[in-house]
């Protein structure tokens with residue numbers, strides 16, 4: 070009987086629990102034994118591994134965070150750490166793994182599966198950043214953009230009441246997906262993303278145009294990884310250009326974007342991909358990220374998924390320009 074270990078690693082994302090549930094229940098359905106590995110790679114090193122049954126994933130579908138906890142393990146980066154992890158997996162007879170996480174998770178998965186080829190390893194894209202190649206959307210992204218959108222809607226209310234300019238910083242590490250979608254959905258005046266060089270003069274010009282059109286407030290969305298700095302730095306640079314037409318405020322949305330109950334889209338994606346990951350293991354597949362593109366399930370080698378980041382659609386930036 071195949072024994073499958075499942076874990077979550079790196080930044081948690083809404084829908085990770087739905088993915089765990091799907092992996093566990095599909096494994097049981099296909100006659101395999103599922104094991105939960107706590108705190109990501111660190112739990113593998115520390116032998117925090119427990120057998121799971123269908124009830125251990127009851128009533129978690131709608132919960133944010135991850136019941137298996139998460140961590141970023143320094144020890145697993147070392148050869149000795151990985152050897153400990155391998156020994157622990159063997160102790161439980163685990164011969165296949167489903168890793169749910171982002172690019173850091175798959176970097177670890179790539180190294181481990183090259184060193185220990187007798188344990189199958191597949192990955193599921195679990196991150197709010199949506200920056201992975203090999204899937205249209207990552208698990209948690211849809212919830213995060215909806216959370217960001219409703220937070221920005223609320224900021225707009227107060228921005229309007231006080232005739233203010235708000236710089237709102239959103240997460241995404243070095244990717245601008247959250248910023249761009251949240252910006253379009255809230256009608257932001259400008260969206261600054263790491264994928265495009267930020268021109269402060271052009272931004273000020275745009276804001277002046279906004280004033281000339283008698284708009285009494287403005288929202289600028291800043292992706293945390295933007296090349297011109299975070300929202301505070303950008304606000305300072307705008308001020309330094311002598312732009313004083315609006316009173317300015319900065320709001321950092323931060324980790325609230327990572328929490329909360331997953332949207333229907335994220336629950337669906339997690340449920341589908343969890344099942345597909347177990348089926349892939351059953352078919353002997355290893356060393357790949359299991360993703361979904363259009364309606365198709367796609368396998369992308371870890372190496373490729375990490376190296377080639379998903380590209381931002383420039384058409385979406387054009388939408389911001391035209392509609393704001």
Ligand code: F6P
Nearest residue numbers: 080171196197198240241242327
């Ligand atoms: O990768 C998910 C993410 O939330 C990024 O958007 C962000 O840059 C990072 O994790 C924050 O990490 P931490 O929770 O360790 O501060």
